[in-house]
Amino acid sequence: MIIGIVGLGLIGGSLGLDFRSQGHRVLGVSRKPETCERAVARGVADEASVSRSLLRQADVVFVCTPLGVMETTVDEILPYLSADAVLTDVGSVKGWVMQAIAPKWANFVGGHPMAGTAESGIEAAQRELFINCAYVLTPVATTPLSAVQRVEELARSLQSHVYICSPDEHDRAVAWISHLPVMVSASLITACVSEADQSVLELAKKLASSGFRDTSRVGGGNPELGVMMAKYNQEALLRSLYAYREQLDRAIDQIEQADWATLDHHLQATQHQRPSFMR
Amino acid sequence: MIIGIVGLGLIGGSLGLDFRSQGHRVLGVSRKPETCERAVARGVADEASVSRSLLRQADVVFVCTPLGVMETTVDEILPYLSADAVLTDVGSVKGWVMQAIAPKWANFVGGHPMAGTAESGIEAAQRELFINCAYVLTPVATTPLSAVQRVEELARSLQSHVYICSPDEHDRAVAWISHLPVMVSASLITACVSEADQSVLELAKKLASSGFRDTSRVGGGNPELGVMMAKYNQEALLRSLYAYREQLDRAIDQIEQADWATLDHHLQATQHQRPSFMR
Numbered sequence A, B: 001m002i003i004g005i006v007g008l009g010l011i012g013g014s015l016g017l018d019f020r021s022q023g024h025r026v027l028g029v030s031r032k033p034e035t036c037e038r039a040v041a042r043g044v045a046d047e048a049s050v051s052r053s054l055l056r057q058a059d060v061v062f063v064c065t066p067l068g069v070m071e072t073t074v075d076e077i078l079p080y081l082s083a084d085a086v087l088t089d090v091g092s093v094k095g096w097v098m099q100a101i102a103p104k105w106a107n108f109v110g111g112h113p114m115a116g117t118a119e120s121g122i123e124a125a126q127r128e129l130f131i132n133c134a135y136v137l138t139p140v141a142t143t144p145l146s147a148v149q150r151v152e153e154l155a156r157s158l159q160s161h162v163y164i165c166s167p168d169e170h171d172r173a174v175a176w177i178s179h180l181p182v183m184v185s186a187s188l189i190t191a192c193v194s195e196a197d198q199s200v201l202e203l204a205k206k207l208a209s210s211g212f213r214d215t216s217r218v219g220g221g222n223p224e225l226g227v228m229m230a231k232y233n234q235e236a237l238l239r240s241l242y243a244y245r246e247q248l249d250r251a252i253d254q255i256e257q258a259d260w261a262t263l264d265h266h267l268q269a270t271q272h273q274r275p276s277f278m279r
Helices: A010-021 A033-042 A052-057 A067-080 A095-104 A145-157 A167-193 A198-207 A210-216 A223-232 A234-256 A260-277 B010-021 B033-041 B052-057 B067-080 B095-104 B145-157 B167-193 B198-207 B210-216 B223-232 B234-256 B260-277
Strands: A002-006 A025-029 A047-049 A060-063 A086-089 A111-113 A134-137 A161-164 B002-006 B025-029 B047-049 B060-063 B086-089 B111-113 B134-137 B161-164
Touching (some): A002 A010, A002 A052, A010 A033, A025 A033, A025 A052, A033 A047, A067 A095, A086 A145, A095 A167, A134 B198, A167 A198, A167 A234, A167 B198, A167 B210, A167 B260, A198 B167, A198 B260, A223 A234, A223 B260, A234 B234, A260 B167, A260 B198, A260 B210, A260 B223, B002 B052, B010 B145, B052 B067, B060 B145, B086 B145, B111 B145, B145 B161, B167 B198, B167 B210
Parallel strands (some): A060 A086, B025 B047, B060 B086
16 A cells, blocks of 8 residues: 655654555655655655655555644645545544544545654654554544545554544543643642742652652643644533533532541542543 | 561551661561561561560651551550650651640651552562652651651661651642642542543543543542541642642633633643652
8 A cells, every 4th residue: 555644753753664564655745854854764654755746646645743734734735635545634633623624535534543652753753653552533424434444454553442433522532531631730730839838849849759740741741732632622621621620629628528438438439430441 | 776666567567678677676566466477577577566565675666557546556655665765657747747746755756758659568568668769857846856866867778868847848748749639630530430421431431541541540549548638638738729729720711711822831831840840
């Protein structure tokens, strides 16, 4: 198969490495000539170019640019795609993507490979990044089954776990387990640094260990990603945030009322519930 | 030195292993005969007994029982201590401990070795648990300097980083970096499971990965510890929770208003601030 990849960062680059190792021919497109050079040197693509006309030969094209430029990227590449090419993306929000992109190209399949590292860019690309990760596909009523099957087959070839659901189900699910944790975790950091007593704040910084480190990790991550989640998944994220605030208020209330039995019941429940989220 | 340890769980047991390996004589006291047997068999103590009279010979006694029974434990052992014995504890809250225990014994030094594992009990005790961990001491105006120095010397011998501060500073600092994260993290779990649409909840459980895993970890931990933190550090924890709710409300407001510039500024700040909490 000939696979086009537009946007040669961590995700696009890692897809290229895996697809090439399976014997597919990979054509890479990036805005930056130096990224194209690195992509070929690192074995991410057989050929790479700043010219979108390279995609004319592609059977499947993965759009791996950030959500904020995805629509522009798609508009720019569409004139070069062969009529039966399958187009897919890797964006972390699907409702907005399906609304914006699906009307433009019949053979478009929304996708979300849920893999990542703390690093980004072509140098962070790695083989086997997607093994055992979830890979969500979000076809809509108009999406041809053959296009879904083609992307699904490629996703399975990465040894990902493929889930097929509606764009709305995807966005509500990731709001809970990916986007809400970022806001919860970032607010923890902001709250701590709001401590007005400098000696207490300095002591807190010295005493922080694994509990704080883990709870604050995603809140101290890439700000652009956090803003994109909020911007493109605003409705589902707000719904999750309101539910979270309600639960937080209950915990505060239990502590204010010294209702230790209810707090204990609550913490027993969370200890019991958490493992159901661990694959 | 002869060191008494009352309560032979993870912390008491680990202290015993390290002190014995340094050549001190360790006397262990537990309510359970089988724990005493295991303590000697595992090399946690040279001698162990359910009888508190074993502590008569001790120069320093570590009280390693849970906060909920600490006062009773101290009342029970005081009649057996030699007049110049130094008494210390390992409780995770210090204001309440200093109020409850310091008036009972002049040579009492509040302490908090900040180490732990997910396990508990004598079988979880391990050598070198305290290396590079913080060990906080919270003397008050009446605490003899000689007693502080004796405990400090032992804490340093574990290769811990010793910090000396007031009980109030300790409690406010741990509220931020240890107790608040538990409530923040537990509320995340409760909020997620409040999702009424079962297909979305099931999908969320399947898609949850490292971000959710890390942010929810301490909220899915030992419920007893969570309740103890709230009960004995109620005031400082509530203060932290109010500050947290304020920051959460600001994030919600930014997202409601689609104020992406301010949200970006906020997430840039947390990315920048988090490393100051990482030793």
